[in-house]
Amino acid sequence: MQFFAAVFAAIALAAPVLASPAPLRTVEKFNGKTSGKFIVKLKEGVVKSKVFAQLKNSNVTHDWSVIHGFAGHLSDEALHTLRASPDVEYITEDGIATTFATQTNAPWGLARISQPGRLTNQNADALTFSYTYDDSAGAGVDVYVVDTGVYTGHSTFGGRARWGATFGGYPDADGNGHGTHVAGTVGGSQYGVAKAVSIIAVKVLGDDGSGAITG
Template sequence: MRRKRLMAVFASASLALVPFLTAAPSASAAAQTGGYIVVLKDGAEPSSVAAEQTKARGGTLRHVYRSALKGYSARLTAAAAARLAKDPRVQSVEPDREVSITAQTLPTGINRIDAELSPTAKINGIDERVDVDVAVIDTGIQLNHPDLNVYTAGARNCSTGSSANDGNGHGTHVAGTIGALDNNIGVVGVAPGARLWPVRVLNNSGNGTWSQIICGVDYVTAHANEIEVANMSLGGTGTEGTSCSSSSLRQAICNSVNAGVTYVVAAGNSYANANGFVPATYPEVITVSALADFNGAPGGGASPTCRSDQDDTFADFSNYGSDVDLIAPGVCIYSTYIGSSYATLSGTSMASPHVAGAAALYKATHPSASPAAVKAALQSAGNYGWIWPSQDPDGIQEKLLNVSTF
C-alpha cells in the first residue's frame, strides 16, 4: 500500500470593520436578537461586568475576553445593544459578523471538463486525496506550496543546481492544474491531492536540453512501479522517425511507456502541425491541443479575459494535426504559482496537465490499465461539444476532455 504524505494546510479569514453602534435602531429592528461584541473600558472586570450587563438586558452571554481585549460577546436585541452602548463602562458595542476561510476557486478549465462531477475527484471542499503519483517533468515545483501535495522525497533535478524547487513558476502552475488540493483555499486540480513528483529538467528561464529531459524520463522510468502518469508541458522541433529507436528521446519515452507510465504532452504553441515537434509527434504519448474557454461553459459567447481569443474555440496559438489526441482548456488558466501564490497563464502547457490529471483519475480506479488503455479511455469519454472548425485548419476535430464519469 502506498504511503500517504500529509501536510498542514492553513486557511485565512478576514473580518470587515464596521461602524460602532452609536444611534438607536428603528422600532422594527429593535426587537431583533443578534450577536454583539462588547469592548469594556480599562478598569472594568470582564467576567463580573459581562454577567451583570447581559442579565440586566435580557441577553445571553457567549464568550468573555480577558487577554487580547477586555470584553465579551452576547446575544442581545438591537434595542438592548443600543442602551448598552451608553453604559459608562463600555468602550464600544459592535455587531458580530460571520467569517470564513478564503474561498477556493473552481478554475474555468476544471469546470469545463466536468472534474467537479467526477466521483473519484470528489471535489467538495474536503481534502480527500486521489491516491496516484504524477511526475511533473518541467521547471520543478515549489516544494512547500500550501495548495499542493508535493512528494519531496521523489524530487529530482536534471537541470541546474541540486534542488527541484521551481525557479520559474511554469512547473508549479502545471502541478496545480493536475492536483491542487481540494482544501477550500486557492484552486483545485483535476485529481485533487495527487502526489506530485517534481522532476526538474528546465532552468529558471524555462530552457533545457534533450539530455536533461532524457535524464528526467530516465528517473521516472526508474520509479515506474510508483509513478503512474508523467506530464511534459515542453517540446522542440523534431520528427517522429520510423521507430522507437529513431532518436534517443523517443527511445527513452518508449521504454518508459513500456514500463507502464502514461505520458501526456503539450502539442506546442506555434500554430503549426504538431508533426514537426517532439515529443508531441510521438504516437506513444497523449498529445494535447488547447481550447480557448473563458467561462467554463460550452456554447461560446463569453468575453475574453486575460487575452484575446474566441470563446469555446480552438486556441489561436495551438498546434494541430493528426498527432493531436485530445483538446483541453489552455487559455487563461488559473492555477498555483511560485511564492505560494496563484497566476493565470495560457498555452498548450496549460492544456496538457488537464489531461494528465484525467489520466491520474483513471489510473486511481484502473491501476492495471496500460498507457494505451488510458489513452483510449480518455478519448472515448471525450466529446465534440466545442465550436469547430474556427481557427483549426487541419479538418480534424479533436475530442474535448471530459472526466465526469471517471
C-alpha cells in the first residue's frame, strides 16, 4: 500500500507540470506603421515545407534563402501555432520603413524639435543647425491658417499657398504679417516644419491683428 500511495503521490505532483503548456513566444512589435504581415525566423535545420503545411488560412509572400525564414499574412490560428512552435527562433511585425531628409541650414527651433539631446550650439540666431524630417514633408496635407491672411505669393511657399476665405469684410491680403509668419513656420521652405503641405489662407483678423469674435 505504501508503494502505491507513493506512486500516486508522484503522479499527482507531476500532473500539473505535464499539463502546463509552454509559454507562447512574444511577437516583436515594430515602432511605426506595419504592413499587416509577419516575419518569421526559423531555427536552423527546420524544414520549411513542414512549417508551411501548418499555416491555415495564411499567405506566405516571401520565402528567403539568405535567412532561414519567411514572411506573409498569417491568420490568428497560424500565428498562434508559430508562437507555440519550438521550431521558431523569433517572430516580428513587418514594419514600413521611410526615408528622411535633412536641412543643414535650419534655425535653432527646427533642430530643437528633431533632436532629443541638448544642442551644443546655443546661438539661436544662427542658420547652421540640422533638421531631420520624414521626406514626405506633409505632402498631400491641407493646412488652414486662420489668422490675418497669408501672402500666398511668397517664394517660401513655392506655389503651395492659396487664398481660401475672408470673414469680417477685410481685403483678401495679409496687411499685418502675422498670418504669413505662422504659415511660414508651418510649411515654409526655410523655416517650415512640414515643407510640402498646402497652405490655405483664412482671414478672420484685420491688418491691426484684431477682430471681433462675432466676425
